[in-house]
Amino acid sequence: MKINITVTRPILRFAFSVVAVLLLFAGLTLFLPNPGGDGIDWKTELPFYSMPWTNSSPFYPSEWKTTDGHLVNWRSVPSATFCGECHEKEYKEWASSIHAITGPDLIYESAILQNEFGSAAGGALATEKIRWCDGCHEPLAILAGEGSPLTAVGPNEAIEEGATCILCHTAVEARPLAGNAGLTLNINEIKRYLDPTLIMAAPEQHAKSMQAKRHNPMMGKSEMCGTCHTEIRPERINGDFPLHFQETFDEWRLSEYADRNIQCQDCHMDAEPARYVDALKRGEQPERKMSHRFVGNNYLLTESDLPKQTIVTLRGGWVPGRNELMSGEEWLTDLKKQQGLILDLLKSAADMEVSTGTLESNGALPIEIAITNSGAGHNLPTGPLDQRYLWIELKLTDSQNQVVYHSGWFDWEQGQEDPEAVRYIKRMYNDDGAYNDRHILFDVNRMHYERKPIRPMETDRIGYRVPLGEAASGPLKLEVRLWYRLALQQILENTVEQFPVEAKLLEGTVIPPVVMLETVSEVDPAEVSKVWAGSGAAKGADHGA
Amino acid sequence: MGMLNFTVTGGEGDRGFEFFQNLKTLLYGLMFPIALTMVSGFWYLFVPADINWQASQLILVLHLLGGVISLLIVIPFFILHQKEKKQRLRWLVTPWKLGKKSDENEHQFIQRQIGYLLLVLLLLTYGSGLMIALPGLLFAFDMVVLWENPTQLLLGAVHRWAGGLMVPVLLFHMLWLLRHKQPASGAVAAEAAK
Numbered sequence: 001m002k003i004n005i006t007v008t009r010p011i012l013r014f015a016f017s018v019v020a021v022l023l024l025f026a027g028l029t030l031f032l033p034n035p036g037g038d039g040i041d042w043k044t045e046l047p048f049y050s051m052p053w054t055n056s057s058p059f060y061p062s063e064w065k066t067t068d069g070h071l072v073n074w075r076s077v078p079s080a081t082f083c084g085e086c087h088e089k090e091y092k093e094w095a096s097s098i099h100a101i102t103g104p105d106l107i108y109e110s111a112i113l114q115n116e117f118g119s120a121a122g123g124a125l126a127t128e129k130i131r132w133c134d135g136c137h138e139p140l141a142i143l144a145g146e147g148s149p150l151t152a153v154g155p156n157e158a159i160e161e162g163a164t165c166i167l168c169h170t171a172v173e174a175r176p177l178a179g180n181a182g183l184t185l186n187i188n189e190i191k192r193y194l195d196p197t198l199i200m201a202a203p204e205q206h207a208k209s210m211q212a213k214r215h216n217p218m219m220g221k222s223e224m225c226g227t228c229h230t231e232i233r234p235e236r237i238n239g240d241f242p243l244h245f246q247e248t249f250d251e252w253r254l255s256e257y258a259d260r261n262i263q264c265q266d267c268h269m270d271a272e273p274a275r276y277v278d279a280l281k282r283g284e285q286p287e288r289k290m291s292h293r294f295v296g297n298n299y300l301l302t303e304s305d306l307p308k309q310t311i312v313t314l315r316g317g318w319v320p321g322r323n324e325l326m327s328g329e330e331w332l333t334d335l336k337k338q339q340g341l342i343l344d345l346l347k348s349a350a351d352m353e354v355s356t357g358t359l360e361s362n363g364a365l366p367i368e369i370a371i372t373n374s375g376a377g378h379n380l381p382t383g384p385l386d387q388r389y390l391w392i393e394l395k396l397t398d399s400q401n402q403v404v405y406h407s408g409w410f411d412w413e414q415g416q417e418d419p420e421a422v423r424y425i426k427r428m429y430n431d432d433g434a435y436n437d438r439h440i441l442f443d444v445n446r447m448h449y450e451r452k453p454i455r456p457m458e459t460d461r462i463g464y465r466v467p468l469g470e471a472a473s474g475p476l477k478l479e480v481r482l483w484y485r486l487a488l489q490q491i492l493e494n495t496v497e498q499f500p501v502e503a504k505l506l507e508g509t510v511i512p513p514v515v516m517l518e519t520v521s522e523v524d525p526a527e528v529s530k531v532w533a534g535s536g537a538a539k540g541a542d543h544g545a
Numbered sequence: 546m547g548m549l550n551f552t553v554t555g556g557e558g559d560r561g562f563e564f565f566q567n568l569k570t571l572l573y574g575l576m577f578p579i580a581l582t583m584v585s586g587f588w589y590l591f592v593p594a595d596i597n598w599q600a601s602q603l604i605l606v607l608h609l610l611g612g613v614i615s616l617l618i619v620i621p622f623f624i625l626h627q628k629e630k631k632q633r634l635r636w637l638v639t640p641w642k643l644g645k646k647s648d649e650n651e652h653q654f655i656q657r658q659i660g661y662l663l664l665v666l667l668l669l670t671y672g673s674g675l676m677i678a679l680p681g682l683l684f685a686f687d688m689v690v691l692w693e694n695p696t697q698l699l700l701g702a703v704h705r706w707a708g709g710l711m712v713p714v715l716l717f718h719m720l721w722l723l724r725h726k727q728p729a730s731g732a733v734a735a736e737a738a739k
Contacts, residue, residue: 010576013577014576014580014719018580025600025604030597034600088689191598198681202589205589
């Protein structure tokens with residue numbers, strides 16, 4: 001049998017061209033020099049890099065890893081401003097977030113220096129120990145090798161940024177239960193394009209390199225966030241056992257939010273987180289409107305009504321990319337918007353119910369306050385609980401506006417609340433038993449909750465028995481507030497010690513609390529008929545523990 | 546000898562008249578850029594860039610260059626080819642005009658259908674390619690204009706699928722086997738009759 005094949009010259013030319021091109025490409029692929037990653041091999045290039053505890057991880061005690069095991073090259077790592085040239089929307093959202101200033105934040109810098117140079121546990125290896133803190137707060141600095149007494153890291157805008165774009169967007173593996181920045185990055189494998197325009201010519205390759213969610217679903221999972229929002233002090237810093245300081249990821253993991261597949265990003269990376277939380281409360285699970293604002297809790301470092309120099313100093317400087325991508329005024333306006341979103345989110349986190357019982361024969365009025373963590377996918381409060389805390393204010397005034405009872409007052413001059421208030425705070429104590437209220441985590445030996453945080457979807461009930469005396473006969477105004485505060489006033493003492501010049505700007509500054517929830521009602525003790533069964537061991541004017 | 550009889554023919558060009566010579570020249574000139582664009586496109590799609598990043602960058606540049614050059618040649622070729630075959634671009638939107646004509650045989654009819662299908666695929670491939678490349682071109686002039694993510698994904702999908710389908714359709718359209726022993730058509734037939 002004969003097979004007849006007839007082709008035209010154009011087809012033949014096409015076939016020859018295909019073969020020639022294939023051979024050309026194969027040759028290019030096999031023989032064109034292919035530069036490897038530009039990571040720094042600390043073994044050969046930085047023989048003086050200090051690694052006192054392990055010879056395999058240059059970042060320990062932080063849990064960072066790079067796929068090639070090398071340090072990041074400080075010369076070539078791109079900054080958020082670089083990314084922002086194309087991703088302007090994402091950049092502007094991030095620039096007002098706290099992620100942008102996790103390192104430069106003055107209060108953090110003061111605390112870090114206090115830990116490094118002012119703590120008992122710092123010692124000779126203090127700079128190396130700081131890798132534990134800076135791993136999450138100044139990640140690129142640690143990844144580039146700054147956490148060493150003799151460092152070879154030069155100036156780079158990216159290093160000055162906090163949790164910047166290139167970190168999350170080169171993450172390939174997350175270890176959230178290890179915490180302490182337990183992410184593996186392929187940051188040293190990211191190659192430079194011949195020209196940035198080629199990024200746009202083949203956007204899918206860029207999306208793949210930058211771990212777009214469709215290529216790496218981990219980007220939309222709580223595991224990503226949990227790597228830094230889990231903080232465990234290793235015993236090599238101090239102590240005989242690891243101390244768990246922050247457990248936000250684990251709080252979420254054990255909650256029904258994890259069961260319902262509601263991830264951190266769903267609320268905290270929505271354009272209007274409070275709206276999303278309200279939808280969740282209604283039983284809906286809407287599609288997220290993506291935002292890089294990372295709305296959380298820091299209403300202080302977004303308070304652009306502070307004198308301009310104060311907010312800029314507190315945030316560690318003007319926004320990176322100022323006057324290139326956004327003006328200073330635009331940024332200050334955006335900070336205000338960010339603060340609004342933060343306050344809305346805080347308000348949506350919980351619900352409060354106040355009920356009163358029958359006046360007792362001894363003239364005491366039982367009052368019960370029930371706080372339900374109805375909106376947060378983690379404990380309330382969460383995070384560094386030695387500083388982030390809640391307390392309850394309860395105030396009764398009579399018809400002449402005389403205060404009958406007041407628990408949980410706040411002194412706006414001194415920046416202190418009623419020491420007898422019901423507080424959701426974790427007190428930390430040093431080896432010598434001294435109360436550690438300045439976030440010197442190196443020296444902490446033990447911790448104690450004044451009142452444990454409220455778990456997701458759970459209710460905490462606090463009972464008061466308020467002695468009314470003569471006021472018992474008339475109507476009373478009952479005000480109950482749930483206050484949230486970012487930090488104890490004492491933490492500013494770190495700034496006074498470490499940055500005396502900048503501290504002058506903060507003279508007289510009180511770290512303000514904000515009201516999360518508030519109810520005002522009228523109570524006529526003589527007419528109250530509800531019988532309050534009570535819970536726990538409420539004693540006198542004291543509240544239940 | 547053996548079982549294989551391989552013949553190369555110049556096709557209707559053997560009749561040698563100026564119009565068709567121009568058409569043939571364009572077609573010959575088109576083959577290399579088309580081959581370059583197609584092979585580079587599939588190479589970039591299927592061969593991981595990590596094997597040799599520099600090579601993949603160069604191949605991407607060649608894909609863009611090949612696309613532009615082939616587009617510049619395809620346009621005049623298409624105009625002449627349509628004129629030769631007495632077809633109309635607007636018949637894309639009037640599909641009832643694509644039905645079998647009384648004076649054409651089965652093979653001509655099929656070739657005409659395939660031709661229009663190829664035209665659609667060319668429009669989709671080149672159109673999506675230009676749209677994908679547009680932000681890069683604007684960036685070179687300091688303008689940052691990006692497609693929204695869903696649009697970007699759609700353009701990429703259209704470009705890959707239309708480009709992929711175009712290869713077999715093009716080959717099928719060009720294979721002489723379909724024209725073998727068929728009477729000449731259009732202007733070529735008129736010239737031959739003189």
